[in-house]
Amino acid sequence: MLDITNLHATVAGKPILNGVSLHVPAGEVHAIMGPNGSGKSTLAYLLAGRPGYEATEGGATFDGRDLLAMEAHERAAAGLFLGFQYPVEIPGISYLQFLRESLNSQRRARAEEELSAAEFIKLAKAQAQLLGMDTEMLKRPVNVGFSGGEKKRAEMVQMGIMSPRFAVLDETDSGLDIDALKAVGAGINRIMRAPDKGVLLITHYQRLLDYVEPDKVHVLYRGEIVRSGGPELSHELERQGYAEAAA
Amino acid sequence: MTAPFPTHRQEEWRYADLEALKPVWEQFAEPVTMTVAAGESLEEVWLPSADDVQLRRIQVALGKAAKARIFALNTAPVYGRIELEVSLEEGAEFELFGANIGAGLSTNEIVTNVKHVGIGGRSRQTVRSVLNGKAIGSYLGKVEVARGAQRTDAEQSVKAMLLDRGATANCKPELEIFADDVKCAHGASVGELDAMQLFYAESRGLDPAGARSLLLEGFVMGLWDSASDGDAIRDAAREALRKVVA
Numbered sequence A: 001m002l003d004i005t006n007l008h009a010t011v012a013g014k015p016i017l018n019g020v021s022l023h024v025p026a027g028e029v030h031a032i033m034g035p036n037g038s039g040k041s042t043l044a045y046l047l048a049g050r051p052g053y054e055a056t057e058g059g060a061t062f063d064g065r066d067l068l069a070m071e072a073h074e075r076a077a078a079g080l081f082l083g084f085q086y087p088v089e090i091p092g093i094s095y096l097q098f099l100r101e102s103l104n105s106q107r108r109a110r111a112e113e114e115l116s117a118a119e120f121i122k123l124a125k126a127q128a129q130l131l132g133m134d135t136e137m138l139k140r141p142v143n144v145g146f147s148g149g150e151k152k153r154a155e156m157v158q159m160g161i162m163s164p165r166f167a168v169l170d171e172t173d174s175g176l177d178i179d180a181l182k183a184v185g186a187g188i189n190r191i192m193r194a195p196d197k198g199v200l201l202i203t204h205y206q207r208l209l210d211y212v213e214p215d216k217v218h219v220l221y222r223g224e225i226v227r228s229g230g231p232e233l234s235h236e237l238e239r240q241g242y243a244e245a246a247a
Numbered sequence B: 001m002t003a004p005f006p007t008h009r010q011e012e013w014r015y016a017d018l019e020a021l022k023p024v025w026e027q028f029a030e031p032v033t034m035t036v037a038a039g040e041s042l043e044e045v046w047l048p049s050a051d052d053v054q055l056r057r058i059q060v061a062l063g064k065a066a067k068a069r070i071f072a073l074n075t076a077p078v079y080g081r082i083e084l085e086v087s088l089e090e091g092a093e094f095e096l097f098g099a100n101i102g103a104g105l106s107t108n109e110i111v112t113n114v115k116h117v118g119i120g121g122r123s124r125q126t127v128r129s130v131l132n133g134k135a136i137g138s139y140l141g142k143v144e145v146a147r148g149a150q151r152t153d154a155e156q157s158v159k160a161m162l163l164d165r166g167a168t169a170n171c172k173p174e175l176e177i178f179a180d181d182v183k184c185a186h187g188a189s190v191g192e193l194d195a196m197q198l199f200y201a202e203s204r205g206l207d208p209a210g211a212r213s214l215l216l217e218g219f220v221m222g223l224w225d226s227a228s229d230g231d232a233i234r235d236a237a238r239e240a241l242r243k244v245v246a
Helices: A040-048 A072-077 A095-109 A117-130 A135-139 A148-162 A178-192 A232-240 A242-246 B018-028 B195-203 B208-224 B231-245
Strands: A002-011 A014-024 A029-033 A054-062 A080-083 A090-094 A166-170 A198-203 A216-221 A224-229 B032-036 B041-046 B053-062 B067-074 B079-088 B093-102 B107-116 B122-131 B136-145 B153-162 B168-177 B183-191
Touching: A002 A040, A014 A029, A014 A040, A014 A054, A014 A198, A014 A224, A029 A232, A040 A054, A040 A072, A040 A080, A040 A166, A040 A198, A072 A080, A072 A095, A072 B195, A072 B208, A080 A148, A090 A095, A090 B195, A090 B208, A095 A117, A095 A135, A095 A148, A095 B208, A117 A135, A117 A148, A148 A178, A166 A178, A178 A198, A216 A232, A216 A242, A224 A232, A232 A242, B018 B053, B018 B079, B032 B041, B053 B067, B053 B093, B067 B079, B067 B107, B067 B231, B079 B093, B079 B122, B093 B107, B093 B136, B093 B208, B093 B231, B107 B122, B122 B136, B122 B168, B122 B208, B122 B231, B136 B153, B136 B183, B153 B168, B153 B208, B168 B183, B195 B208, B208 B231
Parallel strands: A029 A198, A029 A216, A080 A166, A166 A198, B032 B053, B041 B067, B053 B079, B067 B093, B079 B107, B093 B122, B107 B136, B122 B153, B136 B168, B153 B183
Antiparallel strands: A002 A014, A002 A054, A216 A224
């Protein structure tokens, strides 16, 4: 599904990724753990196509297609979703309008029929309710006035509405209290646990992995994957810290 | 007798397209007067027409504790001018939400003179411009606070988005204050679309053109949020943006 091979990247002239290789097959959830500055968010942005983040060597394919050659919106239409660490505010545009236009743009790109306003509202309300988000918030401007936890929950509602084939979730657990963490974890399992879907879960901490059990855990340290293992590796990291595990 | 034809030397006509104004001047030489009696409220929505040259020259007199709220969309193909002279008596409130949306060689301007005459008046002016091609969009806003008009609270917020290097935004807030206990704030910015907002929208599947027009819509549409019947101006603004972005 997602294949990353010897990926090198610099941001603003500074090398951040120094040869990352990773294979996430369909049906699996992989976690990437690592300290601040290890390159986790750079990897996420690179996969999603943020301008200014470019590979200097190596590459990534998604279902065999050259991911890095695609524009951000083409990656979304191909089924890739990035859950933002810091969801962006867009004043003046309601969540309903933003997501309906986004989803229909994806559907047009895939030559699928667009959803009517009524169909979309039904879908959006259902997903909001499943994630415990007040459906009235969908009428508010995108993320404006949302708390940190509400923004992260809203990211998961977006994921539920888009129903992507692959999700890169960048510290979706940060800023969440225990109840929200549970809801978000359950949401990830419900939306993304399927034989034809995959997830790359980027996190600092073990706690989200209590709710979303990964098939594999990778340690990213100074721009390289220094260790890979099963779910037990995250517990080891929690006990020992990254420096020791990376050594 | 018709009022003398303006010149660029007059500050309030500095950026005007006088050539376009000339043939229609007689029609607009005298401002229209509106009065809002003490305690009364007025809400106006000013929609654009299809004419090449569109002018509104309005004088509004607000009595004690009177309120006026004006929503105005200025998007003439050649020259559009919305000119407002407002006087506020004690406790009066005035709000203007205006947009200049222009493309090609058009000039659109919003020119205001808000006179706080009585104490405790409040004025809010919010103007957003979206300009493409070689369009010019201007806001000239003068606020006068008379000697006795203590506790005046006046605010001007002006932002412009330039979609082309050839486009020009002029913004000139001007304060003339003769009272000592007043609050007069103004903020202005000229910018481009936010790169992170664009990426966020594109990461959700909007193509670059779709993402740009959505963000521009957000930039302008926030103006009409408090309109009690804002559907017409919303539709007109969307239509104007579509033309300007295309």
